[in-house]
Structures are given as C-alpha cells and as structure tokens.
Amino acid sequence: MISRRGKVLLFLYAIFLAALFLMCSTDWIIREPEKEVYQIAVIIDEDKSDNYTNFRKGMDQAAAELNADVHFITLYKKLDVEQQIGLMEREREDGADALIVIPVKEGQVVAETSAVPVTLLHPAPSNEAGGIVVDYRKMGERMAQEMQTDMPKGSTVLLLTASGKWGVADQLFLEGARETFGIGENVRQAVWKEGEAGFLAVLDGLGLQEGEKTAVLAQNPEVLSAAAGILAESQEVAGRILGLYGRGSTVQILNYLDRGQIRGVCVTDGFGIGYLSVCEAVRELEGNGKKEALVMDSYYIEKEDLREEFFERMLFPVE
Secondary structure (H helix, E strand, O other), X not given: OOOHHHHHHHHHHHHHHHHHHHHHHOOOOOOOOOOOOEEXXXXXXXXXXXXXXXXXHHHHHHHHHHOEEEEEEEOOOOOOHHHHHHHHHHHHHOOOOEEEEOOOOHHHHHOOOOOOOEEEEEOOOOOOOOOEEEOHHHHHHHHHHHHXXXXXXXXXEEEEEOOOOOOHHHHHHHHHHHHHXXXXXXXXXXXXXXXXXXXXXXXXXXXXXXXXXXXXXXXOHHHHHHHHHHHHHOHHHHOOEEEEEEEOOOHHHHHHHHHOOOOEEEEXXXXXXXXXXXXXXXXXXXXXXXXXXXEEOEEEEOHHHHHOHHHHHHHOOOO
C-alpha cells in the first residue's frame, strides 16, 4: 500500500510530466517569437514574358525560405507607365513592405521609389544602386554575332519586329543587333504580319532573287513563337529562310528549337532573377542597404545545348 508521502510524490511527478509536455508541445509556457512575414508586391507589365514561369518559381522559392508573401500584379494596359506608377502607390498604401518592379519607363519609375524599398529589374546597366540587370542590348549584340557566324557572307538579314508599342527590352535588343550587323542593303526590317500569307508577304517585300534565302531575327518572344509556328506548318516559308533566331525560354520556344524550326535563341536564368530579386528586397527590409546592381548573364543556345546539364537545370528548374 502506497504511503501518504508516496502519493504526494506521485502527484508532484504527474504535475511535472504534464508541465514538461506543455512546454514541449505548446507555446503556453515558452512562447516562440513570431516571425514577421514580409509583404512583397511584384508589379510587371504582363505574365506572358519569355521567362515568366521560371521567374515566378524563383520568387516563390525565395519567399518560402525568407518568410515572405509575394503577390503579383500585372498592368491592365500594356506598357502604361502611369498605370504602373499608380499601382505602386496603391500597393504602398495597402501595406506592402517592399516592391519588385519591372519598369515600363525606368526614369519615371525610379522617381517613385522612396516610400518603401523598391527592387528594380533593369533592362540595361543603370546608375541606380541595387536591382537586377539583364542587358538586352548586349544580348542583341551577341545574337547578331552568332548569326553572322552561321550565315554565308553577304546573306540578307530580316529583322522581324512587333507591331504597336515596343517595350524597353524589345527596343534595346533590336538596337544591339542592328549596331552589330551595321548599316547595309542586306539588313532589312519589317513588321510581323500574322499567318502564312502575312509572312510570305513580308518575305516577298525583301525583293530577293529566286532561290535566295534570308536569315530572320525576331525582336521578341511573341514574334519568335508566331514565326516558328508558321515554319512548322509551311514548307514554302521554311524553304525561303536560312534560319530563325530570337530570344526567350518559354516551353513553346524551346520545343520549336528542339524540332529545328528555330536555329538559335538567347536565354537568361529566369529562376535566378526571380530568386535574387526577392532576396534583395528582404535584405533591404532587414536594413542591409542597397548594393551595386547584379548583372545577370545571358546565353546563346542551339538545339544540342538543351541536353547539357547546365541548361537543363536553368531552363527546367525543379521547385
């Protein structure tokens, strides 16, 4: 039979075990400090850009690691800088701790970056501190150099441009290519026209001799995808082209590259850009200040490069 003293000890031991359980399984006794969740708004022109999918994957990965909540806002009207500035102001008023912005017009957007930390994704080297840079002019130069290596000397080059307003990246990419090709009768420029008939009309407008072919450089991913789609369906168009080139890393573009409708593309590490932009936003929120802008590399790839481990990991990242 248990003595009175034994019962007291058992009772105290039971209380000790209960307290230990509460300490281990709840925050009633030891309360862990709550981690602040950073609210980060990402304002982009559109979600159909050449590397949007990987860009978002990179942001989501960084947000999960750094205790951030990232949400995306796209412009209702493409390339509308006033709307972009208005959305920046709205997000600040709604409690965003930081903004990540792909600027429509960098000079005007930079003037709006004082209230909360703003990480800009620059389309060219900038005097502004911080941010991520993709040098589209340099990308255009590299593309033109690769095309010149592929083409017979004196070949005609068709610069196939988008209709309507051009984004900054479109403009800089085309400028870089034109400067590298130089001014000459063999470099032509035309606006993309939809459909096989439209593409044939553009080719007819070049005035080439019978049997003469042209190399085609698409200004942006949308024009590149559309032109590659016509090449995949029309032997007549494909037979008049030396090679189709451009920029972008959408699944559709990479499939056309793999099938041979596209000869070569320039790509960037979209996942890395998204990941690093969130890292920089959080770093500023934690008081580490701006550093020099980080310039991202761009790469020229052809079909055989798709099987290389480096490009497989970059173009098809696993979350």
